[in-house]
Amino acid sequence: MTMEQLVLAGAPELPDGWFYRVREVYDVGFKVEIRERTRFASRKMAERYVLEHGFDDMRTAVVDACCRAHRSVTAEAEMREKFRALSAFLGDHDGRRRG
Known part of the structure; x- marks a missing residue:
């Protein structure tokens, strides 16, 4: 299956550059x-087991x-983006000090 x-x-x-295995x-x-292709191989981005017992059609089980x-890869990317946005707030925020 392609x-x-x-x-x-x-x-x-x-x-x-990404593919399913x-x-x-x-x-x-x-x-x-x-998986994401790298220069010489590939690296795993996420994995989930096929829950064949919950499906009559194995194509549907694989698609699930x-x-x-x-969803896992997307959630991880969203979390990384939130952490990047939070980095703008690093440092002291003392209202008593005037610079």
Whole structure:
């Protein structure tokens, strides 16, 4: 199955250079990873297990795992952006001192 087929089935589109990887985890089941290509390999951005017991159609189960992994990546990016915005407030804020 290609990325385009996953997206057509309902998985979120990923930014350029990112891709989904479905892996079998020994004695556990399957998981979906969102990965970002690097110069020589790739790095894992998020992962979620496929919950096959909750679905009759395994394509839907994989798409569900893709969606959950995407929500995780999005939430982490939003949190990083909030921390970046908070850095503007670093330092002392003493109203008694006039500079």
